[in-house]
Amino acid sequence: MTFAVDNSYARDLPGFYVEWQAARAPAPRLLRLNRGLAFQLGLDPDGLERDGALVFSGGRLPEGAMPIAQAYAGHQFGGFSPQLGDGRALLLGEVTDRAGRRHDIQLKGSGRTPFSRGGDGKAALGPVLREYLIGEAMHGLGIPTTRALAAVTTGETILRQEGELPGAILTRVAASHIRVGTFQFFAARGDDAKVRQLADYAIARHYPETAAADQPYLAFYEAVAEAQAALIARWMLVGFIHGVMNTDNMAISGETIDYGPCAFMEAYDPATVFSSIDHQGRYAYGNQPLILEWNLARLAETLLPLFDADPDRAVAKASEVLDTVGARYRGHWLAGMREKLGLWHDHGDDLALAGDLLTLMAAQGADWTLTFRRLATDADAARALFRDPSAFDAWLPRWQARRAPDAAMRMAAANPACIARNHKVEEALAAAYRGDLAPFDRLIEVLADPFTERPEFEAYTLPAPASFGRYRTFCGT
Incomplete structure (x- = not known):
């Protein structure tokens, strides 16, 4: 089973890409299919479960597909590279979903292209599943994002700094890949x-x-x-x-x-960096x-x-x-912060009220997600997140005076109980390398409904234990 795609980008923009084919995967296996997304795109999930290994490894092209590697440049850490492009990705084409919206279908990790710049064009299993997880986390939070339609293993091993790793390919869905x-x-x-x-x-x-x-x-x-x-x-x-x-x-x-060295912050610190290359x-x-x-x-x-x-x-x-742009950003941020704090109407002091809380959180390393979530229902539980709660005690009456009558409901809808906690992501990826996808599946289940507190998922609401250490992320896919 396959599906049909359109090629408006290739058709309308000649000279913006190179036609190319995916490398042959010796033993492709469909690891996971995002059935909900497949249905939304108007595809047949059952058929893709049967034939997805070939389709999502590039071995069987969708009807009408013309695989292309897109050309682009970019400033990387401030330095301009005049030619980058899809060095390990191929755009298969576009589908129109059930709501009439057009989406790109792209293979990521499908082998070398003319833009590879010496790389092998492949991806390892861990980074592929990581992008799958974080994309679904962002989708669950209601944040516009690319998403994974499928993850396949290729049956080959690829060499990385960590050693030999199982190769994999991500099928990515995006409104487009224009950058x-x-x-x-x-x-x-x-x-x-x-x-x-x-x-x-x-x-x-x-x-x-x-x-x-x-x-x-x-x-x-x-x-x-x-x-x-x-x-x-x-x-x-x-x-x-x-x-x-x-x-x-x-x-x-x-x-x-592009979910490479991304992560969610736990203890609030504006200087937080996870990327090993930043x-x-x-x-x-x-x-x-x-x-x-x-x-x-x-x-x-x-x-x-x-x-x-x-x-x-x-x-x-x-x-x-x-x-x-600065005013646009601040307007969106302050509107969102008012929802996170459950504030009653707009007030000129709202920015200072939020800013003072953030100053306290930064000074005492309070957990970003837990602080706002606990404020919604239990101020004492939020207070316990501060090493020296006296400053929080001074701030609290100011917030309580501004809190809306329906603050708890509004705050519960604006503040997730669960995010993709870094240690849980790493647990899922480590288990996947051992052939156990149960932690991955459970994390996907948690992230699909992050605003609902469920006792069975309490462990996913808590920060990493001290033994987890300093977290570092790497560019992988």
Whole structure:
């Protein structure tokens, strides 16, 4: 059994990719199928359970598929690489879901492409399952995200720093894989015609309402800025750290993409970094709003010729939008924080009230998720998270005076009981390497409904034990 795909990206944007084929997997095996997502996409889950090993390893192409490796560039940790591209991924095509929305279907870890830059183009089992888990965690939290449709093992071993590991391929679903770096690839080559062509495609696919604006390309840029400001605010509100906010990892659609060295923060500290390669803390938790603006400035640079033929006027128009990004982000963040705190109407003191709590949490290492969740129902339980609760005791009456009558209900809906706790993620991945997927499946079950407290899942609500040590993440997929 297979399914049919469209190829609007390949059809409408010749020269933006290289046609390519997946490497042959010697013994593909379907490890997990995201049946709910398959149904949402209008696919047949039962048929995919039967034939998914071949389909999701690239051995049997969907009807109409034309596998391509997409071209893009990107700023990586601030340094510009004019050619990156899909070095281990292939876009099979697009499907339209039951709601009429178009989605890319991409294989990740399917072998070398012309963009591989010396890599083997493969992925190991652990990073594939990690991306599957974190994508589902973000989806459960209601945060726009790419998702995993399937994970397959390939029947081969691949060499990594940790030794020989089982190879795997992730099938990723995204609103599209157009990145800031996609625009940068052609802008860096001075190909304004292709930048315009890409912008027209992105407008039609993601922001069709901007096509009717007096200045459609400026309206498009503003729409991307708004989507990204809302997205990063939602990351911050759940303590998520992406870890590698390079411009090639910033999707024009406003979805979270590329779950490499990401993780959820436990003890609140704005300087938290998990990525093993982020030595300077560029992508620390507290820097994410700043990198949002930096990345959007890089996007604006690629679009300047479309904003106005006069360079000075083009820069002025871009700056007008860029100057609003900080306020957009703060507006989304404060609205979300009001929900997290269950505040009664808007008040001029709300920012200070939230900021003072965060200062206390940072000073005493209070757990981000537990503090807000416990405030909803049991202030004493929240108090116990602070080593010296006297400052919390001074803050509490200010919050209680602002708390809405339905605060507990609102806060329970805004503050998850469970997140993808780092030690639970690692437990699931370690077990998977041993051939035991039960911890992975149980974690997926927990993350599908993170706002409901269930006694049987209490262990998933608690921070890592001290023995877990300092957590480090790595780029894997």
